[in-house]
Amino acid sequence: MDPAVSDERIFVIVGASLAGAKAAETLRSEGFTGRVVLIGDEPVRPYERPPLSKGYLRGEAAADEAFVHDEGFYLEHDIELRLSTEVTGIDPTTNEITVDGEERIPYSAALLATGAAPRQLKVPGAHLSGVRYLRTMADADQLRASIATANRVVVIGGGWIGCEVAASARQMNAEVAMVEMAELPLERVLGPELGRFYRDVHADHGVEMHLGVGISELRGGSQVEEVVLADGRVLAADVVVAGVGVTPRTDLAQQAGLAIDNGVITNEWLATSVPNVFAAGDVANAWHPILDRRVRLEHWSSALNQGPVVARNMLGAKAAYERILYFFSDQYEIGMEYSGLAVEWDQVLFRGDPASREFIAFWLNSGRLVAGMNVNVWDVAESIATLVASPGHVDPTKLVDPDVELSSLARESA
Template sequence: MSQATQTFVIVGASLAGAKAAETLRAEGFEGRVLLIGDEARRPYERPPLSKEYLRGEKDFGAAAVHPAGFYDEHDIELRTSSLVSAIDPARRSVTLSSGEEMGYDRLLLATGATPRRISVPGGNLPGVLYLRSVEDADVLRQAIGPSAQVVVIGAGWIGPEVAASARQLGASVAMVELAALPLERVLGPEVGAVYRDLHAAHGVDLHLGVGVEGIVGSESAEGVRLSDGTVLPASVVVVGVGVTPRVELAEAAGLSVDNGVLVDEQLGTSAPGIFAAGDVANVYHPRYRTRIRLEHWSAALNQGPAAARAMLGHDVVYDRIPYFFSDQYDLGMEYRGWAPTFDEVVFRGDPASGAFLCFWLHRGKVAAAMNANIWDAGDDIEALLQADRLVDAPRLADPDIDLAGLAGSPGT
């Protein structure tokens, strides 16, 4: 069948889905493109929601993936406020919660992820907030002002970013984390300590290595009770304890699911004609020879287009090195690579100076690297990661040695 008469359906109208739709048209697909999302707004990027948007420095338009007219101009049927309630891979159809059914020739699942809830006494009280959508950010923005007492539960990525923005808005902020250090799970203790010191220097009251027993309050949240008996007063509680991939549709349709929808390096699921991308996809990565589910802006940005090309039958291999960024106060950083385990951490530059590079080494090679407030090192770091060679740690640490020339003897 000619592709001009085909229908490609994308479920999830956010970054991965919108970029996929854009790519279908850019690649010359002339069939029907349906982009279906359960949110009321057109697709937008989420990183500003804990940063500039939350602080009122950027409006929705600056966060939107495309200008308002883009979808009509490119003949992309954007269906907002539309929940897909079922997929039938045998009949190649999707059903909306309204009962409407539509057939597809290719289907992309870009359903993203949803915040994990805390289940403690008082956890459902008004004033216990989560941050995923623009509406969540609007509610949070209303609750955070100079007189607010914000308690942030969880020091993964969302927690520290919200804590930083709340401090910048003049609120008093406490942050609670079960681990010994903020961001320790991904960055390890050495860089976790840098973020601990950063937040302490900005007046965040840190409670590390301690759990949450419950939220106290009668009508709404008034405080957070910790496992050490402390009760932190709160006018608002922000929970950032991770996300879970939205796999319900895939699971019900019988697709292979394990920490996300399982896809191969071409982003194809276990069902013919169905692809997945972004936060929901657990993607086989040929470089690491394992599946990785990334919850990063750049994965959605790049996997969406890659999936679109795969839907068109192109020969796609998704092998990009993972990348994410974070901005907290005046510390901006980019992280490249993947280092679930590492043997050594090497700094180039003094973290206390606020501008430094950091490398996570595994078996003598750079597994991941971060540039903090240094913005011209990205290409050299990418080259170092791509080279995948043994490196000499003292030379890596020496700012006088050119990074570009650092890849040493070929590794095994």
Template sequence: MDTSYVILGASLAGAKAAEALREEGFDGPVVLVGDEPERPYERPPLSKGYLQGGTEREKIFVHPAEWYAEHGVDLRLGTAATAIDPAARTVTLADGSRLGWSKLLLATGSAPRRIPVPGGDRPEVVYLRRVGDSDRLRAALRPGARIAIVGAGWIGLEAAAAARAAGAEVTVLEVAELPLLRVLGREVAQVFADLHRAHGVDLRFGVQVAELSAEGVRLDDGTLVPADTVVVGVGISPNTALAEAAGLEVDNGVRTDRHLRTSHPDVFAAGDVANAFHPLYGRPVRVEHWANALNQPKVAAASMLGREAVYDRVPYFFTDQYDLGMEYTGLAEPGGYDRVVFRGDVAAREFIAFWLSGGRVVAGMNVNVWDVTDPIRDLVRSGREVAVDRLTDPAVPLAELAGSA
């Protein structure tokens, strides 16, 4: 049997998995396969610091270029995998060659959803996912440039903030009534609407895009939004085609157990593509954020080596827009909470928002308030009921409420 451990996806998750295998003492062959020409890099800077020019290109990479050879990792870039044969334990590559494996990790990530309108693939349209996309958009951000952004999600709003920082004119087009409405709910979504309007962004809600053209964005009511560059950020979809064709269980991502093992005992998944059973929630959870890609690979690597490891971290993500920095801890999905309460000064954008279900904190978001993610995480994990008057009182330590003081 081939003893190679093969990782598909030379991303943050793939690179951290290779690193974790070596740290766990695995000294066999490790092959890391990626279809991009760049070595593994982190994606958050592509819509944040790197896009704005504050983060140097070399800083986005997970490891120095020499790390892979020094650690015996066979890094194959610009190489797409086209098929997985679980019975033969092989991966077929685009050039027709095959790799044998004893354990396989899927870190294939996700891809931007294409907007299904005429002109959705025009050269003026940027789908911000890869470093080349960030380079293209960065070159377009200049004083007076007209930037239209379709979708008021995290990518769209971060791109809007970067564009305004560069002096561009920005219009954001969103089908919902507020930005991030499904993710944050009305109370907190309004904070982000107010933030962007205060920085001169033309926010248009409840609009439908009919066509993208060289002139800009045509709405379904005939209105033309002039634009030199159009950014589309309408969500991402997990890259599950290889797994599905291989007969693995796929449902909103590649389904895994709490050890990140798929329906095949020697195939694992991590990062955006993994819809992993989460012990805290008692169900599969797929999170499309950096923290999962950073932390899941260590558990996957340990599981690949036959060790007992469980992924049970509370979901976490962050954003930076203008003078607003925030961290979000937990999981508050539509229908999963019944109340939102605040601690601090919402008008000054220095506060913590809590999503509650039956008096229990299911998620917390700290905005320009720092060093509180640990007690927020402990509150979420504890599942205990909390008195709202104490939760919203800045004089009551969060650690005390979480029982971790």
């Protein structure tokens, strides 16, 4: 098509966050000249969420550092960014979306990038004020103010959000207790060896750890004052932060009749079961050709990288999303990157001593490297990803030998 002639197609993106914003950016960088409508129900332009439990929560990083694009970007690129606007329906029979219950916008292709929402506590007292969740910038602003005046913060859940909030709250000088149903924090994702590592990190930083126990009740007047554990112990609390997982925001997809199973099901091109409707980011349970299974990844890098791939596919390409999973976490002085996906494993190997807090952990299953995690060791994540993606077996003695460069091992295996 002559680029001077505007494309007649209209691409509507539901969810103005990382996946949605990167998709909009890519539609323009690929030369699309038709309408791009990016709709989000939050009042601020797209931003990245990782700082919300780290520097932004602690008041050390400004909002400007979190935004995906400069303020002028959307206007300059003729992206119709509509904030504080809820998409209330998608009609795949007429190819229209409904906005705020009334206005209808036709689409040639629609992208669902609606993300995920925090799972709510379901115990008595969960409604009390001072019980908080963390997903949005507004949540982080409120939580920062609460922690600043709190004597005691109780974090429910020892997953990534719970661990990072506990670390930030300690760094803000609050007294912190963590309650986790599993025997160790992060055990579900990392297993016992690394769970023990993070337990010790938090304990060393003064977090009171209550592991292997759930909660039965939150008590207080209008404001939360106590957390009652399932074994009857009672913890004092001015603020309770619940990090008990998220659920994909699939309401729209469900109502539109899209196939759903732990998120919106997509193929490797991020196309859903309904023509011209795509999904990306935290909401998408996408077929991964290398892993040979579907995965729904609640991680920054998936939103960042699926956005551009899905945009190309909305334009007609058939590009598979096949990147190796990557995520990172910062807690106190411990930074880590994780590459790959260990769902099942029979061996965990270490290069370096975890006690030194500078090491790399490798997960192997039947001799195959399935994931690696570098802790306070940098510039190796790419090599680990290459090793994970390579079909052959890696020599475990070389993996653990600090004298063998991971980059050379990766070159050999690629």
